[in-house]
Amino acid sequence: MSWLWVIIVGLVLGVLARAIIPGKQHIPLWLTIVFGILGSILGNAVAGWLGVAHxxxxxxxxxxxxxxxxxxxxxxxxxxxxxxxGNRANKQRA
Incomplete structure (x- = not known):
C-alpha cells in the first residue's frame, strides 16, 4: 500500500470519526489523519483476530x-x- 493511499484512508476515517462524535473536537487536520491511520490499524487488527480480515x-x-x-x-x-x-497554555500565561 502506498503512503498516499494510507494518508487518504486516514483522512477519510478521521473526518468520518469526527463527524460521528458529538460536539467539536479541537484537533488539527494533521492529527485527524494520524488518528484515522491509527484507527485503521486498530480495526484491521481486530478484524484479523475475529477472522474477517479477508x-x-x-x-x-x-x-x-x-x-x-x-x-x-x-x-x-x-x-x-x-x-x-491546556497545560502548555497555562504555562505560557504564567
Missing amino acids: TNGIDWTRHVLQLVGAILVVLVGERLWSMIR
Whole structure:
C-alpha cells in the first residue's frame, strides 16, 4: 500500500470519526489523519483476530471495525491533545 493511499484512508476515517462524535473536537487536520491511520490499524487488527480480515467482495465488517477504531482513537486522542495543549497554555500565561 502506498503512503498516499494510507494518508487518504486516514483522512477519510478521521473526518468520518469526527463527524460521528458529538460536539467539536479541537484537533488539527494533521492529527485527524494520524488518528484515522491509527484507527485503521486498530480495526484491521481486530478484524484479523475475529477472522474477517479477508473476505470475498467488499470487506464491510473490516471497514466498520476500522471506523470504530478511528472513533475510539479520536475520542482518546482528542482528550490527550486537549490536556497537553491546556497545560502548555497555562504555562505560557504564567
